[in-house]
Amino acid sequence: MPITNADVVAVFSEIADLLEIEGANPFRVRAYRNAARMLGELGRSVRTMVDRPEELDALPGIGPDLAGKIVEVVTTGSCALLQRLRKELPPVITELLKIPGLGPKRVRTLHRELGIETLAQLRQAAEQGRVQSVHGFGAKSERQILEATGRLLQQERRYKWADMEPVAQALLADLHATPGVHRAVAAGSLRRGRETVGDLDLLVTAENPGTVMDRLTASEDIQRVLEQGVTRSSVVLKSGLQVDLRAVAPASFGAAWLYFTGSKAHNIALRKLAQDKDLKLNEYGLYRGKQRIAGDTETAVYKALGLPFIEPELREDRGEIEAARSGALPRLLQLTDLRGDLHAHTKDSDGHDPIEAMAEAARAHRLHYLAITDHSKRLALVHGLDADGLSRQIDRIDEINASLRDFVLLKGVEVDILEDGSLDLPDAILGRLDLVVGAVHSGFDLSRDKQTDRLLRAMDHRCFSILAHPTGRLINERPPCDIDLPRVVRKARERGCFLELNAHPARLDLSDAACRIAKSEGVLVSINSDAHSRLQFDSLRFGVSQARRGWLETGDVLNTRTLGQLRSLLAATMARGVGQ
Template identity: 60%
Template structure:
């Protein structure tokens, strides 16, 4: 069975979780978390490289021991260390980690101090008021846990888009090489670029003699066959991801693609428009009576009801049909529109690669400028830069800019927004900075009004340029902070600063609906990678998908501008 980077990363992340629950050495835990991140972000499939007989590439922070474990996982599909740790910690305990707000440290305390092993036990302890008695918890934490447990029980599992992409890409490549196959397309929420997906929907057209259905059911990553027929089949992959395949005729391919891409609300609106014209739309085509008048392409389906083609990312019934009828659909941003990246880290703080390597990697992806924004000193966990280290980095940037051609490094810092709204700016060095990114990395639980005022005070600072990952969320891991984002968007417009759309797949923050509001308010957004290594620039593609869901055109995104135009905008904020 092919092993994807997401599989290796998941194993390393689980090892780190179990080690932390057991109270292991923090440096060992950090090594596995770092390995999970590095492998997860790496642009090429390590399993495929090793399968071809190539050497394992040199990866930052991954030495002989971790490299050996990567080989073990690729070769056997298992990791002996993980199996041992699973034997030491009840399996149900790790289920607690899936509850939002419960990290390994809290789970460790609940497990060791209250003997909590299951979500059901945790729910009972919360209702009895016993969690608040633990050190580091309290009534508010207990109430949040109770709310999270109840919400968690009602949620079906969803996979981050980046992880789903690895499984989808491999399966698509497999199906495209089946004899007789004409077209293969991913539909559903994946095609709409939602930040998480519940399953994968695949459409295929092929000649009648094609063995595509049998090959799909025989795919070596299939763990369970839910159903199998001549035109549709459904399976569960070993990763737990469900995949549904539908075989359709070429003459109906566009109609089926439109139908199965969704969203449900968008499709209902489209069918209603068709009914008003005396037409019927389904997955087989557009019909006038019993005569099919369109359906081979999506464009023909939309044209039959008097609309231009609508990009999949917009199909959420959030005004796209009205915009299409009025000829006001935006020309959505493309990855190629980006001229630079305004948020990246190096070895100096918590990144994995050098200034030079980051600059060259950005240039290789067609970017002409890159802001180096290592953390300020208050963020100790990320090795924030003190004034001396900061000065050395700024000097090195000057030297590299004098040497490199085709890429310009901007001097920046990701500074902490402290609880009172002040900024952790590097003392005596702010005049040398091109860009100041403010970020919330602590005090996530402040009340909505206080959190909002904290950020607004930070944005009022003369040197403030950009608000990083505005909601501070981690998808499926940490809930967004409580904040009045409408006020912040409007304040950013008035102040002349910008909001980030952080492209890291676990963030994708600003969310799409707030991107749409920023656009409506005239507030510029920056689509940034927040790269912590050279492979991190590949995440820009996920950020572009989120930007397109938020209706953003190139002009709505600040880093589509030339360096000269960008500097004019920056100078206007200071």
């Protein structure tokens, strides 16, 4: 199976971890981390760029050395540097980095002092009270480690949706190339757009299903074959991901696609509906007695049950069947409905590209406006802007806007929300902006009441516009902050400000459930890329997928408005603020 961006990201991330655990030069470590982050958010496949070295060299933060390693990974599946580092340090040691608060330096300390190499060993050491005996650790950190290792050892391994999509597309392209294959599609949680995927479900129709099964199981990327038959095979990829492939007859394709897309709860509800009509529904079709009355398409199955087509993202048995029966299904948001992006970074803080390049890239994505929202000074590690730096950027944006046609840059900032709820920049400079995006970047472990009050106080600020990535979670890396989300949403409604759905594939914050809460309260959601380079506006599609799972329509989303409508809403928000 061809190498994907996620494969290169995994190699570079592991190299960075192992280098840091070894105590390598921080600049070298940072180069690999930055490259991994950039490639993970890249909208293009590096596999298509390896024959054009000048394109790889032009990527932000990628010089000849890293470009050469990208080519090495794409062509061989690994990297000599990684193999050397693995010999020096066990690769499983990087699993310890999943523990909140355990960075590479602390992992190195535990490895050196206690010989810890795995999560299980770390948990045992914490149970025995040996962790707090190590310099730099105490009873509190040992207790946190005990809780975190227990949670991680129990949880099912799931993969980010954005990482699995290119894997699925590569597999499907390979299956399509098999002679006699008519259709090859993804099903399961990937098709439903869930933010994490446990395994991949693929479905084909083919003249010779056995040939298709042979094609899958013969792939060099397969670690082991769990099952191989004429119409069904299951394999485990070298990444640990399980792939289930099923072949069906064309007459059953729609019923099978519906069944294997799920969710289980949605399927059960449909079968109950069929039973109420004296029908039987399974993966082969919808039957009246022995007669199949529908099955070739999903639409035909739904119609025979008296329902309109239900979009895959809604199929979770969360009221979609009742809404379909009553004609109340939402007209879900489309990517083309977005008119702008209200959260992006430039070289003025931790972005890779200048303002002009970001504007050009946003316009290439058919957007009409873009808010420049570099970080405030609190985040020194990302070169956040102080009041003077932001003032100079404001003037620069005015100059650039004077030269733009049919596109507008909005002046904004991603300002840190401090632990007392105050904002990281003075009112005098915030008042010169078109919008202020407030965000939490520290103090994630505050109590529920303190964290919630922190956000509510920040939202009261007269210049506050949008609450960025409201829960602060990083998928599979950092849990969401403990906040009273319904209370925060109600505050946004009362205050007249907005909530962000951060489309960065590692965040997707708000969750789908939170989007529904916002919709029910009439709070507009802003779907933003959080782009840190001109190559990352493609992330907007991940945000749109999440919004669709949250039942959001065009009218529920702030940045589907025209520029004039947006400015009116932002001005009204500022007018309703109560100061600080």
